[in-house]
Amino acid sequence: MNLFTSQAPVTITCHKRLAPYLEEEVKELGFQVEETFITGVRITGTVTDCIRLNLSLRSASQVLYSLRRFKAENADAIYRELKDFPWENLLPDPGYFSVTSNVMNDTINNSMFANLRVKDAIVDRLRDQRGSRPSTGAELNGTVIHLFWKNDQAEIFVDTSGDSLARHGYRRIPGRAPMLEALAASTIMATKWNRSSPFVNPMCGSGTLAIEAAMLATNTRPGLFRTNFAFMHLRQYNETVYLEERGRLENQIIEVPDLSIIATDYSNQAIENARKNARAAGVDDIIRFDVCDFAETEVPEGKKGVMFINPEYGERLGQTDLLTETYNRIGDFMKKKCGGYFGYVFTGNLELAKKIGLKASRKIEFYTSTIDCRLMEYELYEGSRRVV
Numbered sequence: 001m002n003l004f005t006s007q008a009p010v011t012i013t014c015h016k017r018l019a020p021y022l023e024e025e026v027k028e029l030g031f032q033v034e035e036t037f038i039t040g041v042r043i044t045g046t047v048t049d050c051i052r053l054n055l056s057l058r059s060a061s062q063v064l065y066s067l068r069r070f071k072a073e074n075a076d077a078i079y080r081e082l083k084d085f086p087w088e089n090l091l092p093d094p095g096y097f098s099v100t101s102n103v104m105n106d107t108i109n110n111s112m113f114a115n116l117r118v119k120d121a122i123v124d125r126l127r128d129q130r131g132s133r134p135s136t137g138a139e140l141n142g143t144v145i146h147l148f149w150k151n152d153q154a155e156i157f158v159d160t161s162g163d164s165l166a167r168h169g170y171r172r173i174p175g176r177a178p179m180l181e182a183l184a185a186s187t188i189m190a191t192k193w194n195r196s197s198p199f200v201n202p203m204c205g206s207g208t209l210a211i212e213a214a215m216l217a218t219n220t221r222p223g224l225f226r227t228n229f230a231f232m233h234l235r236q237y238n239e240t241v242y243l244e245e246r247g248r249l250e251n252q253i254i255e256v257p258d259l260s261i262i263a264t265d266y267s268n269q270a271i272e273n274a275r276k277n278a279r280a281a282g283v284d285d286i287i288r289f290d291v292c293d294f295a296e297t298e299v300p301e302g303k304k305g306v307m308f309i310n311p312e313y314g315e316r317l318g319q320t321d322l323l324t325e326t327y328n329r330i331g332d333f334m335k336k337k338c339g340g341y342f343g344y345v346f347t348g349n350l351e352l353a354k355k356i357g358l359k360a361s362r363k364i365e366f367y368t369s370t371i372d373c374r375l376m377e378y379e380l381y382e383g384s385r386r387v388v
Helices: 017-030 049-056 075-083 111-130 181-190 210-217 237-249 270-281 320-339 351-354
Strands: 008-011 035-037 038-046 060-069 094-106 143-150 155-160 200-201 261-265 287-291 307-308 343-349 361-367 371-379
Touching: 008 049, 008 143, 017 035, 017 038, 017 237, 038 143, 049 060, 049 237, 060 075, 060 307, 075 111, 075 155, 094 361, 111 143, 181 210, 181 361, 200 210, 200 320, 210 287, 261 270, 270 287, 343 351, 351 371
Parallel strands: 094 143, 200 261, 200 307, 261 287, 307 343
Antiparallel strands: 008 038, 008 060, 035 038, 060 155, 143 155, 343 371, 361 371
């Protein structure tokens, strides 16, 4: 069986609450979404399709190609089932592979034991077939096999991604409490930004939101920043197919005349780091970086753009009182300088959000790490802009 030409179920995972944006992306690529669930979508495709998905998707984490579904009461059943699978047709010789898993089975209390049984089955099969033992380890830089096991139902996949796609690969200097790239892209997709009007990002930190906005506007795909994917370590891998897809995506990058993306921060170091990250992403010539207090950020007048700010949430004890004034000032900034724009505030503190003093037209649910967050949308009317 050639995985690169054989159709099978493909599960594309993402972080919680990103599935609607992942579904939108997958459909835009021309795939039919058969199921959407809380942390991903399912389609039918080949590993060649997975190459395209890995290179193109912004909000995804892993692209998993299904090899087999089976019933398994315990870890020994996992071993027996996978010992009979023809791994010699998939893994290079000599080869290196790693195992990941998502396990919810009462017979074991440590998913690492399930990983070990999968690894043992593959190693024993290959030793029987080839007379030599493959290398294994925790690093996801070779072939990656993924086990999903819930109750007595198990499914084994080739993880065609390897390291998570949610990290887009351009961020050389993350800065303090950076937003995950996949989350940043998804929050921008959730806004009403048309990808050609101004995008203003005060408190930009390491620049992730501004960079993701520039990548969206120019149709720059995050997979172009990576040089290693797990699909490259399968026996039937044809580099020509990968290079052709990569070249096609490079040719689809566009220029947006007069695009205005403005990112500011009060910290000189943050702006310097953001510039370096933007340079690594190839969008430093698109973004204007300035050092200033967020309230001094230039907002282009006469245009209906987006202002997107991601202030601190006050997770640590004693911070909330200090941030009350900041959120108050954010409200004043939007009222005084952002008339005609849509204003967006991403926060994990709804009590602080009340201090903005404006009524949100939408409150869009997200998570960052384990924090329940909202993207607050404010429609800011022209009449609210006035000279201070």
